[in-house]
Amino acid sequence: MSVPKPKTKMCFYDNHRFACNDWKWGNFRQHCHAEYRTGETCGMKMVYQTLPVAEKCQMCQKIERKQRRYEKHRTDYSRWAAENPTKYRFSIEKAVEEMKVLAEEIKRLMSEKQARYMAVGNPRRA
Structure with missing residues (x-):
């Protein structure tokens, strides 16, 4: 049978x-x-x-765009601080604030991506 x-x-x-x-x-x-x-x-x-x-996926593309913007602000900050910090005081402050915001956004996006990898329905686990 x-x-x-x-x-x-x-x-x-x-x-x-x-x-x-x-x-x-x-x-x-x-x-x-x-x-x-x-x-x-x-x-x-x-x-x-x-x-x-x-x-790359949309999430990685967003992270990379924010990392490029962060790097741009960081290089601007370094250049302005080396040239004449009193002349570029407000630009330096704005760059520092933008870097803080971008760092938080990058951290949030990366944690969302990591949470997705840990999800139960992830086909990469097989």
Whole structure:
């Protein structure tokens, strides 16, 4: 007597892998056997295929933009402080404030990215 194979309980989606190794779910590809209603999914996601993406994810692009701005303010600050700190006093103060704000934003974005990696549904864990 043959044993019937168990039916899968997940629906299948494309998985997009970015150059930074981050990922996102893509288009729906295949229903599982648990879901019979047209246009509905069971809620569980499995990778149908992984599609490489040449660029970095949006989060990494945001972080890099903020790091470039931070670096620009830092070099301006260094230049103004070396040339004539009294002449550029207000510019130096503004650069320091911007650097503080950007450092906090970079820290927040990086912690969000790290939290995403630690999420339960992360396909990188497999």
